Amino acid sequence: MNVLLVAGVKGGVGTTTVAANVATALSYQGKPVVALDLNHQNQLGFHLGLGYQECRGAISQLALGEPWHGACFQSRAGVYIIPYGKLDRGQSKRVRQGLDIDIGSDIASIDLPEDAWLIVDCSEQYIQSEHWDKLLEQATLLLMVTNTDASSLISLNRCMTEPGIINNQPQVSPQVRCLISRYQASNALQQDVYNSIQYQYGSRLFPVTIHDDAYIAESLASKQTVFEYAQHSQACRDFGLLGTWLVAGQCGAQQAVLH
């Protein structure tokens, strides 16, 4: 099983969008995919077509004393979704008191085929939680999603260089890659920040860029994935390419190019 962690350098950079669409892209490539939401915003399910009224998810299962992977749904593209879930006020207090998802310890016991992908949408809170290091140890790849603006660049530098944020090692772990999302190639500042990231992080920059595309927002509003809503869009091409790279990495081709 491959474990892909998707995390943002800060909030609002498009982490959940990337997680949902890469899950769909891999599913269209014929891979078994499970998408797990570890973000309290609980939006991954909506990106994959779940109804707003659905309250069940990993955290609500834990609050009931049930296994976190008990609340599992399937998207139209065949992705198995485990939402974060919704909690009432009493349950939220218990979560703050330490009831949290220790997925890193449980991953080894999940019985998925060798070519399956577990895509985890990680929140900033989860990265700072006590469970993060264990989850990172299990990861095949961590994608740090960033935008090409000055604020994201500050956060990216902090994440990639300061110890204790990505891991407890002073150097960046080898399975970490930055992924540029919402890139507007016509914007002069974004071009400059893009060049700066490419120059500074070199081989740590994932070789696929997700461009800014209005179809992404429109597909969410229409309760479809971008693959269903606009199959000839730039976004569809970008996420399809991202999926291809990840599958190529399974065969060792990605390592040959990236290292």
Place this chain on the structure above:
Amino acid sequence: MKELNASSPIAEFDYQVNNSDDISELAQKLKISDFQYQEFQLEKACCEAENRWPLLKDLSKHVVRIPSV
């Protein structure tokens, strides 16, 4: 100049280099990657960016560069 021997890839390469006006198009056609030149171009673009945006200059001082290859 020697006559082009169509059966030899080296002769074909030499012929195209000597007769092409657009080196970048030729490089693309022949699938040549000049990493040193690409690195130079990237470094130049970054220097220009840092001159335009002081924050980028500040940030670059605090990052240990990871090379592309």
